[in-house]
Amino acid sequence: MTAPRDLAVYIHWPFCLSKCPYCDFNSHVAETVDHSHWRDALLAELSHYAAQLPNRNIVSIFFGGGTPSLMAPATSAALIDAVAGHWSLADHVEITLEANPTSVEAGRFRDFRAAGINRLSIGVQALDDAALGFLGRGHDRTQAIEAVRLAGSIFPRTSFDLIYARPEQTVEAWTKELSEALAMGPEHLSLYQLTIERGTPFYAAHRRGDFQIPAEDLGGALYEVTQELCEKRGLPAYEISNHARPGSECRHNLVYWTGGDYVGIGPGAHGRLSMAEAIFATEQIPGPAGWLDAVAAKGHGTRKFEALDAATRVEEILMMGLRLRDGLTRDAFQLAAAHEFEDVLEPRRLRRLIDANYLEIDARGLRATGDGLIRLNAVLAALLA
Numbered sequence: 001m002t003a004p005r006d007l008a009v010y011i012h013w014p015f016c017l018s019k020c021p022y023c024d025f026n027s028h029v030a031e032t033v034d035h036s037h038w039r040d041a042l043l044a045e046l047s048h049y050a051a052q053l054p055n056r057n058i059v060s061i062f063f064g065g066g067t068p069s070l071m072a073p074a075t076s077a078a079l080i081d082a083v084a085g086h087w088s089l090a091d092h093v094e095i096t097l098e099a100n101p102t103s104v105e106a107g108r109f110r111d112f113r114a115a116g117i118n119r120l121s122i123g124v125q126a127l128d129d130a131a132l133g134f135l136g137r138g139h140d141r142t143q144a145i146e147a148v149r150l151a152g153s154i155f156p157r158t159s160f161d162l163i164y165a166r167p168e169q170t171v172e173a174w175t176k177e178l179s180e181a182l183a184m185g186p187e188h189l190s191l192y193q194l195t196i197e198r199g200t201p202f203y204a205a206h207r208r209g210d211f212q213i214p215a216e217d218l219g220g221a222l223y224e225v226t227q228e229l230c231e232k233r234g235l236p237a238y239e240i241s242n243h244a245r246p247g248s249e250c251r252h253n254l255v256y257w258t259g260g261d262y263v264g265i266g267p268g269a270h271g272r273l274s275m276a277e278a279i280f281a282t283e284q285i286p287g288p289a290g291w292l293d294a295v296a297a298k299g300h301g302t303r304k305f306e307a308l309d310a311a312t313r314v315e316e317i318l319m320m321g322l323r324l325r326d327g328l329t330r331d332a333f334q335l336a337a338a339h340e341f342e343d344v345l346e347p348r349r350l351r352r353l354i355d356a357n358y359l360e361i362d363a364r365g366l367r368a369t370g371d372g373l374i375r376l377n378a379v380l381a382a383l384l385a
């Protein structure tokens with residue numbers, strides 16, 4: 001038998017206590033959730049995929065959402081046990097749960113740790129009560145700080161998220177807030193610029209002119225100060241929005257960014273699976289009720305299971321891998337895209353981007369420079385045009 005191929009497992013919990021006005025994730029507010037029904041359905045879909053993916057080595061399990069900290073801890077325990085039953089677990093398997101910092105959820109952190117979660121990712125979003133109100137969050141600054149402190153005393157690894165480039169946020173105000181966050185001693189931080197997503201309440205409010213988000217030059221200045229401050233405090237960016245002490249990077253997200261395999265379980269979850277015939281893109285039915293019905297009827301809620309053509313695969317590997325500060329190594333690109341960079345990149349376009357100091361290529365691989373990372377979308381458009 002060949003050595004097992006690495007695989008990450010993503011499990012989506014689609015419910016939240018309330019819907020934040022900026023968020024376009026697949027999340028829903030439900031009056032009641034039948035936890036044992038959901039546990040059984042998630043377990044069924046996991047078994048369905050496990051039957052198609054023999055001989056895999058699990059490097060990560062990630063409970064995302066929605067708000068998976070609203071899941072019964074027993075559900076996460078059952079799913080972790082089932083993953084361990086279907087496949088082998090890597091020695092230092094990373095098992096992450098996304099959590100909101102309300103006091104109710106913090107009260108269950110110990111139960112999640114006992115269930116096997118070894119990394120908690122907390123949605124702090126802001127350390128300013130007015131900003132938390134604007135973002136429609138169900139927690140305040142004090143609860144967020146307490147949740148981070150408590151998580152640090154329970155979980156071997158933690159991270160928290162902040163949203164910056166908020167309306168009227170100055171470089172000075174963000175510097176102060178980020179300094180405060182860094183003083184809390186995190187090993188990992190996800191720092192996202194606020195984006196206005198179509199279909200959200202913020203989209204309509206922004207169009208009405210209720211608020212404005214920072215213009216491009218202020219956004220750039222906020223990004224620069226973020227890089228400088230985090231670097232100075234020992235948490236350099238390893239991806240556009242993610243910072244870590246060396247060695248504390250999120251292994252699950254690295255699987256996405258380096259073109260590894262992951263199976264997606266639960267409503268709306270996506271997967272990338274290399275099989276003997278091809279690499280398949282999978283997608284589960286997004287609506288919770290439709291997904292549950294499909295699982296009851298046939299054991300899974302898959303709505304897409306499509307082989308990726310070579311050009312699409314190359315494109316997605318470049319789009320993901322160039323987000324990383326270290327870019328893509330030649331080995332990672334060869335493994336994920338089955339090509340050398342020189343076989344697939346148009347030489348003149350590549351040369352122009354290298355001459356403009358947006359990309360670098362050498363024996364190690366291909367990467368964006370600092371200037372390239374700031375304008376990565378434009379760089380990718382020029383590279384892949």
Ligand SMILES: C[S@@+](CC[C@H](N)C(=O)[O-])C[C@H]1O[C@@H](n2cnc3c(N)ncnc32)[C@H](O)[C@@H]1O
Nearest residue numbers: 022023025065066067098123161192193194195
């Ligand atoms: C699935 S969500 C969070 C999980 C958890 N329910 C929470 O709210 O903390 C993942 C992260 O995406 C970020 N996010 C979501 N929508 C965003 C937006 N429109 N702009 C910037 N960041 C966003 C937030 O920082 C959030 O913590």
Ligand code: SF4
Nearest residue numbers: 016019020023027066
């Ligand atoms: S940001 Fe988190 S809590 Fe808010 S709606 Fe989105 S997934 Fe739910």
